Amino acid sequence: MLPWKHVVRALSVLLLTAAATLAPTAAAQADTDKAETASATDHGWNDFSCKPSAAHPRPVVLVHGTFGNAVDNWLGLAPYLVNRGYCVFSLDYGQLPNVPFFHGLGPVDKSAEQLDAYVDRVLAATGAAEADLVGHSQGGMMPRYYLKFLGGAAKVNTLVGIAPDNHGTTLNGLTQLLPYFPGAKDLISEHTPGLADQIAGSALLTKLNAGGDTVPGVRYHVIATKYDEVVTPYRSGFLSGPNVTNVVLQDLCALDLSEHVTIGTVDRIVFHEVDNALDPAQATPTTCLSVIG
Template sequence: MLPWKRVLRPLAALILTAAVATVPAAAAHAADTGPSWGSPRSSEAESGGGWNDFSCKPSADHPRPVVLVHGTLGNSVDNWLSLAPYLKDRGYCVFSLDYGQLTGVPIFYGLGPIDKSAGQLSAFVDKVLAATGAAKADLVGHSQGGMMPRYYLKFLGGAAKVNALVGLAPDNHGATLSGLTDLLPYFPGAADLIKATTPGLADQMPGSDFLTKLNAGGDTVPGVHYTVISTKYDEVATPWQSQYLSGSDVHNVLLQDLCSLDLSEHVAIGLFDRIAFHEVANALDPAHATATTCASAFS
């Protein structure tokens, strides 16, 4: 391994951890009764990029709307400034939502209880289907956004309304932050504080009650096509192999098998990696899929 890679990966994980550490302080600014879990913004984010257009009608070539589900500390705009236009330019009706808001914590979402976030996703999908007239939607999620929808599919009736779930670096079996979560027992009260103030983070820790329930009885549900796109340089959902799903209708993909030069880590895979985006497009329209290679970065 090159020396700079040894430095950058732990550094990136440390930066992410530091960002997470600021959230409890912000949450403490909320009501004295404790944290409350917000509902989606009254008017969905105006991206300025042409998505979240509820007058959009799916075409015959792309008959299902695509709902983008942001990751932890993300939101409906920032997470999708590259992928949403990429899909819209290819003829899709594209939508994105905010979920998992904490009162008093703006912009950084995906921090509330994940089962409640799945309920927000359910309501948003219903809204999209009603507006577009489509029978089913496709979901594309980054990080928690690739894992959380599985709760919707499994427990909230989502399987009847969703054709495919595509996860970009989804923490399907937990996020260890390159092993940093293993250090929590050495800091008495730290785990309890995280659970009390940012339950969405606690739910993503390996072995949590939420993940135990989510993965009991199998990773998938019948009738939904699953794709997982991972990078071996991931420093959040580690080990990266834990992102993979098991099931009869699952396609697990490692970016470096498609392009060995791709150095994207956990954040980049969702924000601007067009090689990953090309594989997302293949998953959404497998009948017209084309080979994903390093050249896909320029397509």
């Protein structure tokens, strides 16, 4: 029987080889990126000619999760917000060389730098002084690095996190097994640093959460689900501090069984709660009936 470290290494090599085999050339990747942007524009968002209205004066930037991208993560929520009068934008971040479509795998601090540049681009195009951020999974946690260390607090009014891993994840205890497989953690850190950064207790998360979860001047709204199988325990996504609202989805609708992926991609009850967080002055109760709203 092969030692576990060889099994882990073999699996890593296999995955990376498959990714490289499927990867397009640089030119083809550029064409793919353009096609994805065009697809988003066709669906009504990533329109850089959009000007925020008096009712919704801040553009909304959507931040995808790990293995996500600027289009697929938001095929439900982006049109929902556009139809309610928001200017909506989304970015790709955390790309790895020769790995198309599946992003959010690069180092979190570098991804935050990409978000910084993108928010500046959105603000310049729209003429707005501030933006609102809505992120799923890593996309709800990574922006906190931007807010705390890269000056983002001066440019952001609200951060809405949908199933964010603000204090990391144990993956139902699986990450606690890594020390028993020599080399496994190093392989993850080397090849997919964005994943390593999200493990509970990582150096990135220790730095991010030192001195408090929040920064002044930003409102935080966290939506978690009891059925989250990725961010575990699910309450690890909650934040402490002023201007924080933590919500358990099932407290809004006990019948909602959304897990980690569906809570951020197709759940219209969550979409309603996001709208409430972005526009609290016009908020209406989020209930099971919000799915038809």
